[in-house]
Amino acid sequence: xxxNEVFEKVKxxxxxELGIDSEKINMDAKLEEDLEIxxxxxxxxxxxxxxxxxxEIDDEELTxxxxxxxxVNLLHxxx
Amino acid sequence: MKTVFVTGASRGIGKSIxxxxxxxxxxxxxxxxxxxxxxxxxxxxxxxxxESLAVQLNIADRNSVDEAFNLIEKTYKNVDILVxxxxxxxxxxxxxMKDDEWNDVIQTNLTxxxxxxxxxxxxxxxxxxxxxxxxxxxxxxxxxQGQANYAASKxxxxxxxKSISKEVGSRKITSNVIAPGYIETDMTSFINDENKENIIxxxxxxxxxxxxxxxxxxxxxxxxxxxxxxxQVIPIDGGLxx
Numbered sequence: 001x002x003x004n005e006v007f008e009k010v011k012x013x014x015x016x017e018l019g020i021d022s023e024k025i026n027m028d029a030k031l032e033e034d035l036e037i038x039x040x041x042x043x044x045x046x047x048x049x050x051x052x053x054x055x056e057i058d059d060e061e062l063t064x065x066x067x068x069x070x071x072v073n074l075l076h077x078x079x
Numbered sequence: 080m081k082t083v084f085v086t087g088a089s090r091g092i093g094k095s096i097x098x099x100x101x102x103x104x105x106x107x108x109x110x111x112x113x114x115x116x117x118x119x120x121x122x123x124x125x126x127x128x129x130e131s132l133a134v135q136l137n138i139a140d141r142n143s144v145d146e147a148f149n150l151i152e153k154t155y156k157n158v159d160i161l162v163x164x165x166x167x168x169x170x171x172x173x174x175x176m177k178d179d180e181w182n183d184v185i186q187t188n189l190t191x192x193x194x195x196x197x198x199x200x201x202x203x204x205x206x207x208x209x210x211x212x213x214x215x216x217x218x219x220x221x222x223x224q225g226q227a228n229y230a231a232s233k234x235x236x237x238x239x240x241k242s243i244s245k246e247v248g249s250r251k252i253t254s255n256v257i258a259p260g261y262i263e264t265d266m267t268s269f270i271n272d273e274n275k276e277n278i279i280x281x282x283x284x285x286x287x288x289x290x291x292x293x294x295x296x297x298x299x300x301x302x303x304x305x306x307x308x309x310x311q312v313i314p315i316d317g318g319l320x321x
Contacts, residue, residue, distance in 0.1 A: 017205075040204055040250060047205055 087165030095290030138191030188232035260316020283318025
């Protein structure tokens, strides 16, 4: 799967699971500051990623993930 | 129909909770050893037209908890309401208490509930609805001689529940503790008649508690109408702790 395909899926998940305005979602958007996802929201997002991409994400892998782009790259590397 | 998981539901308070909730929910009857008794509870619920399933687990063992939840999720998708009821006692006065007696009670009564709750709560967050109910004890509030381990574990549940209630309140998940007093079950069957009379003397309501007294409160806490009650400790003890 190409990076841009992963991004589109992530964008859809953010819209559907968390009700985030799609216009705000770009690769540079910060999860907490720009998209206002709280710590429980991150838990929801991770569960949604795991279901959608059929992967498992460890908490340690999330420590460097602060933006949509970093999340997309993490997912892309695991597929 | 919502799914309830009651741990320690083959007898006593847990059984009564399972039977009461069986009227309105799919009930998972969690048990550790008493398969026959758990099956009887399932049959009783089914006889009344409900849906139920018995699941064996040892809440003190995270792998066992995971396996039980995997099985439940395969059948019912997820647990909407978790009633953490399972518990053990290993009484001894503190100067004589063995490490095993301390550790076993803390591991099952406190850490075991951490395992079940952590496992259940993720799906509740996703669903933006959930009920966590911990069956503690008045002993966790007042203490009791010979039960330092049990009292510590039951007091620990209060801190656990109150903290969770603050973490997940934004997702319409409530977490509450029920603190039963002297309830007539196997666990209190060792109390002889004379001691029973002395206990009843201390109560405002002059009788021992029945498992149904607890089950009725659990039933209420499961409902949408209870959504503004969270982070609370509700003693049901005939007035013992007033």
